[in-house]
Amino acid sequence: xxxxxxxxxxxxxxxxxxxxxxxxxxxxxxxxxxxxxxxxxxxxxxxxxxxxxxxxxxxxxxxxxxxxxxxxxxxxxxxxxxxxxxxxxxxxxxxxxxxxxxxxxxxxxxxxxx
Amino acid sequence: xxxxxxxxxxxxxxxxxxxxxxxxxxxxxxxxxxxxxxxxxxxxxxxxxxxxxxxxxxxxxxxxxxxxxxxxxxxxxxxxxxxxxxxxxxxxxxxxxxxxxxxxxxxxxxxx
Numbered sequence: 001x002x003x004x005x006x007x008x009x010x011x012x013x014x015x016x017x018x019x020x021x022x023x024x025x026x027x028x029x030x031x032x033x034x035x036x037x038x039x040x041x042x043x044x045x046x047x048x049x050x051x052x053x054x055x056x057x058x059x060x061x062x063x064x065x066x067x068x069x070x071x072x073x074x075x076x077x078x079x080x081x082x083x084x085x086x087x088x089x090x091x092x093x094x095x096x097x098x099x100x101x102x103x104x105x106x107x108x109x110x111x112x113x114x
Numbered sequence: 115x116x117x118x119x120x121x122x123x124x125x126x127x128x129x130x131x132x133x134x135x136x137x138x139x140x141x142x143x144x145x146x147x148x149x150x151x152x153x154x155x156x157x158x159x160x161x162x163x164x165x166x167x168x169x170x171x172x173x174x175x176x177x178x179x180x181x182x183x184x185x186x187x188x189x190x191x192x193x194x195x196x197x198x199x200x201x202x203x204x205x206x207x208x209x210x211x212x213x214x215x216x217x218x219x220x221x222x223x224x225x226x
Contacts, residue, residue: 004157035216040123042204042218043158090157101146103206103214105158 001026004106006091012112013081021076021109023091031094031101032074036060036087037108043090049074081113116141116209120217127195128225135190135220137205146208147188149179152219153201161203164188175199200224 007022025032033048035058045058049068063085065077074093078085088110094103117140127133139145146165150158162173169181179190188205205217 033214040218043216045214048213092158101208102160102163103148104160105150107157 003027004091004093004104006089006106006109008109009107010110010112012114013078014114015082017081019078019081021078021089021091021111023074023076023106024072025074025091025093025104026072027093027095027104028071029093029095029104030071031096031103032068033058033092033103034064034066034074034076035090035092036085037090038087046076046089078111081111083113085111086113087111116207116215118205118207118215118217120203120205120220122220123218124221124223126223126225129197130194133190133192133195133199133222135203135205135222137188137190137217138186139188139205139207139215140186141207141209147179147181148206148208148214149173149177149188149190150204150206151175151201152204158204161190195222195224197224197226 004025034046035043037043044060047066049055055066088108090108091106092103094101119138148163149161152158161177162171164171164181172178177192202219202221204219206214209215
């Protein structure tokens with residue numbers, strides 16, 4: 001299994017540009033999520049999905065869109081990039097076995113918005 | 115409100131010394147608790163987790179953590195630190211179905 005994969009690893013955008021961060025998992029996990037990591041703030045939840053066709057907002061959803069058309073993929077779209085969206089983005093997936101959940105993370109995408 | 119506090123932003127220890135990283139949580143129900151480690155430029159790797167049962171849990175790389183309900187704590191320990199343990203460590207609580215709250219992290223520096 002490849003686990004959770006993310007592309008690209010690094011991206012530079014200009015203010016106002018749009019882009020999609022890709023995330024895929026091959027573990028057949030129900031739950032997927034996107035976090036952003038900023039210095040001194042830990043990880044903050046942007047959006048999450050509990051299954052194909054179901055998404056919901058996390059703590060910091062503004063400026064981001066998601067969709068979940070398949071179990072495997074959960075792309076994050078930046079509609080109009082702003083410098084405040086400069087961050088490291090992590091995708092994660094988890095399953096629920098015996099009522100217990102464990103979250104697995106991708107390697108991250110570093111985004112710089114100029 | 116649900117929260118996770120890691121009171122130490124930075125910790126420096128000498129190689130071979132013992133280590134304890136603190137984590138306090140605020141959560142109404144019985145929590146699921148996790149510790150993750152992040153090496154520079156890398157993603158988060160799960161060190162250990164607590165769901166129920168024995169309050170002392172063992173993880174990878176020689177780490178362990180103890181759940182203390184009375185203190186709302188889940189501190190991470192290692193008896194002898196190696197230089198390769200230098201990284202950032204995150205405590206997290208499972209705050210309901212598929213919801214996780216992370217602490218702000220503790221950066222560990224190891225002196226040779």
